[in-house]
Amino acid sequence: MTHRIAVLVLDDFAPLDFGIPGHVFPVAEPPADYEVLTCSPAGGPVRCRAGYGVQPDHGLSLLETADTIVVPGILGGAPLKDGSLQEDVREALRATSARLVSICTGAFVLAAAGLLDGRPAATHWRHAERFSRLFPSVRLDPDVLFVDDGDVLTSAGVAAGIDLCLHVIRRDHGSEVANRAARRCVAAPHREGGQAQFIERPVPEQGGGGTAPTRAWALTRLAEPTTLADLAAHAAMSPRTFTRRFREETGLSPAKWLNLQRVEHARRLLEATDLPVDEVARRSGFGHAVSLRQHLHATLGVAPLAYRKTFRDRPAEGQTSSASTMR
CATH class of the missing domain: 3.40.50.880 (Class I glutamine amidotransferase (GATase) domain)
Incomplete structure (x- = not known):
């Protein structure tokens, strides 16, 4: 019918x-x-x-x-x-x-x-x-x-x-x-x-509050293991005070903010480079591909290679952009 x-x-x-x-x-x-x-x-x-x-x-x-x-x-x-x-x-x-x-x-x-x-x-x-x-x-x-x-x-x-x-x-x-x-x-x-x-996911604009210098410092060392104690020590605050101030200024916990920053850095590397997934994971602070895959899937719903294929898939040299013909 x-x-x-x-x-x-x-x-x-x-x-x-x-x-x-x-x-x-x-x-x-x-x-x-x-x-x-x-x-x-x-x-x-x-x-x-x-x-x-x-x-x-x-x-x-x-x-x-x-x-x-x-x-x-x-x-x-x-x-x-x-x-x-x-x-x-x-x-x-x-x-x-x-x-x-x-x-x-x-x-x-x-x-x-x-x-x-x-x-x-x-x-x-x-x-x-x-x-x-x-x-x-x-x-x-x-x-x-x-x-x-x-x-x-x-x-x-x-x-x-x-x-x-x-x-x-x-x-x-x-x-x-x-x-x-x-x-x-x-x-x-x-x-x-x-x-x-x-979705474009820039981290929300943050003012020049007391944790701003520490956030800037953390962004320069995303590949390094960074604990709450490390962040608080850099800001010369107790972990409790730092967490409270951080939430007031960003709306996020330090751990969630840091993970989002690492996911965003991994996205940029997957889109703009041909680095192996293990290296992307290392440079973005996830250590290994399994951890990157878990965090990317939890945030974006896709695995690293699937994300790269969507945003960076290019034909090999000598091939056209239509790699196969659909009938």
């Missing part, structure tokens, strides 16, 4: 997010039979910030006949600004019994309709703080690529929408159909790790 997918597009839509469901679902081969249609409030034209608009063929009544509703991300508007949603869209979403899927900041639309209350959800990591502030009853996970909560599925930013659409195909029709669709899209059927590996 044909499975009808309604793409609900709103003003300030994200262009790539909008195009993902209309491309990914139709390339799924039998037994998949997806029909992708697009609607907007009152069936009117909607615009994006890339300088063009679209004129959907349908209004909100399309949602009444949909098996799945996909809400692409938005780059502006009331849901992002204050967590509100125009009444006709809110009521149409709340009245449907269809499976709900959002891509990126489309989660703001579902949350504004009250459809994510008490549920786990994902959105783009850059908007996670705003999302949590506007919708505190939603259990946001800012580190994952997508969340499948049965009849409501949400994804992280942009390309994670492809991951989620392929996951929906896999859930509906199995891995073989989803893998073929992924090949047609020249996309990975499944990406290792989560959104955490793409």
